[in-house]
Amino acid sequence: MSTSVTNGPGKAGASRHKRALRRASWIVTLGGFLFGYDTGVINGALPYMQDDLGLTPFTEGLITSSLLFGAAFGGAISGKLTDRFGRRRVLMGLAVVFLLGTLGTSLAPTIAVMVISRIVLGLAVGGASALVPLFLAELAPAERRGQMVTRDQLMIVTGQLVAFIANAVIGNIWGEDQGVWRWMLVVATLPAIALWIGIAFVPESPRWLASKGRFAETLTALRRIRSAEAAESEYNEVRGLAEKESASAGSLRDFAEPWLMRVLLIGMGLSIVQQITGVNAIMYYGTQILANAGFGTEAALTANIANGVVSVAAACVGIWLLGRVRRRRMLMTGLVGTASSLLLIGIVSLTVAEGSLRGYLILALTVTFLAFQQGAVSPVTWLMLSEIFPLKVRGLGIGMSVFVQWMTNFAVGFSFPILMAAIGISNTFFIFVVLGILALLFVRRYVPETRGQSLEQVEEQLRAAGTK
Structure with missing residues (x-):
């Protein structure tokens, strides 16, 4: 009888901590x-915008890439803001920017207003891309960090899948109505409101609290998402490292230290690696690629759902x-798979006549590409970016790396329709194959292994490696 009384509260307490952590992460x-x-x-919205807004290949690329341009600056700015004001407050602010940007794009009467609104929306997208994996990494226990941080990747591809499904449903039912693309865009207001409300339940x-010397609050936050014993142990480790470092916020001057500069260059390199695979050429222009391969616009919208489904399954x-699996090996395997898939897409585009066979072959190869990208390259990239930067400059370092990532994304998004029109789909994808090989060589030479270590242990490892 006494044993059951002792175990009951303990089990209830453990369950409460796990629920709190799970709720916060989602x-x-x-x-x-x-x-x-x-x-x-x-x-899916672009084909319907073409008539309403009178798009050309240039303005099509401009509208697509304007969000990416804004995201580059959103990522960079959010890094500094999160180091100063905290992860939670900045994420709540980003929810408001998401809402305003979505309303702006949904109501845009002209290309100019659309571009400006997409830049505003991009600020929120870029800010979230830098902040979410960082926040998750700092909330997660070491043994679950990989799985928790990659939930962000799962939610990214789930968001893309929901977008593809919404596009297909709206396009197939109301595709003949003018301005149907506006309904595709406005759906995003709902999760923006949910994020703003939900963040109140997240510690x-x-x-970050320890980096500001707020140690009592640090222990309180840990006790919400850890058992009492685990909270005390982690608190001692976090406080010990925080007290070794200056209480002042990190700045660009910190990267003058050779080992920190090396970490920053690795972070920026990982960001470039993720984008030069060509993933966002498929995610942004997949409907056009499939339509050109032999599907009609509505059929391509429906077929494009397969890309989203495979992305979620792969995540x-x-x-x-x-x-x-070790992070580095997983990343290299993914890069081999993505480059091989794009090589085959280029070959099929050159050798198979336009029609249903070509369309289905390219669809099969794009989902194969996404299986490697979303199952290996993207989750490892976002996870390692959240792991390699030391506490003092974590937000700033991730922000700078994400800035580079989004600027590379901008270059891909803006240039892809122009390259397609100028040199064709095959030669465009062959360019990405070459870039993928260069990315593989970079990872093999410079990227460290971080699996199985606490964030504090990763920092000590990189410090030692950079000062040799």
């Missing part, structure tokens, strides 16, 4: 869902693999 990843929806919805990052597999 609320935070609504930022990733919005990232995915707002980047994926343009895929502040214990590591789930990626989460499972990260608990069992």
Whole structure:
């Protein structure tokens, strides 16, 4: 009888902590869902914008890439803001920017207003892309960090899948109505409101609180999402490292230290690697690629759902693999798979006549590409970016890396329709194959292994490697 009384509260307490951590992680990843929806919805909305707004290949690329341009600056700015004001407050502010940007794009009467609104929306997308994995990494225990952080990737591709489904449903039912694309865009207001409300139930990052010397609040936050014993142990480690470092916020001057500059360059390199695979050429222009391969516009909208389904399934597999496979090996395998898939797309486009066979072959190859990208390359990239930067400059370092990532994304999004028109789909994808090989060489030479270590242990490892 006494044994059951002792175990009952303990089990209830453990369950309460796990529920609190799970709830916090899913609320935070609504930022990733919005990232995915707002980047994926343009895929199906663009064909309907062409007549309403009178788009050319140049303005089509401009509208698509304007969000990416804004995202670059959103990522960079959010890094500094989160280091200063905290992860939680900045994420709540981003929810408001998501809402305003979505309303602006949905109501835009001209190309100029659309571009400005997409830039505003991009500020929120970029901010979330930098902040969400960072926040998750700082909330997660070391043994679950890989799985928790990659929930962000799962929510990104889920957001893209929901966008593809919404596009297909709206396009097939109301495709003949003028301004149908506006309804595709406005759906994103719902998760933006949910994020703003939900963030009230999320604790502040214990590591950010420790970096500000707010140690009592650090322990309180840890006790909400850890058992009492685990909270005390982690608190001692986090406080010990925080007290070693200056109480002042990190700045660009910190990267003058050779080991920190090396970490920053690795972070920027990882960001470039993720984008030069060509993933967002498919995520932004998949409907046009499939339509050109032999599907009609409405059929391409429906077929494009397969890209979203495979992305979600691959992200789930990626989460499972990260608990069992070394990060670096997983990333290199993904890069081999993406480059091979794009090579085959280029060959099929050259050798198979336009029609249903070509369309289905390219669809099969794009989902194969996305299986490697969303199952290996993207989750490992976002996870490692959240792991490699030391506490003092974590927000700033991730922000700078994400700025580089979004600027690379901008270059891909803006240039892809122009390259397609100038040199054709095959040669365009062959360019990405070459870039993928260069990315593989970079990862093999410079990227470290971080699996199985606490964030504090990762910092000590990188410090030692950079000072040799």
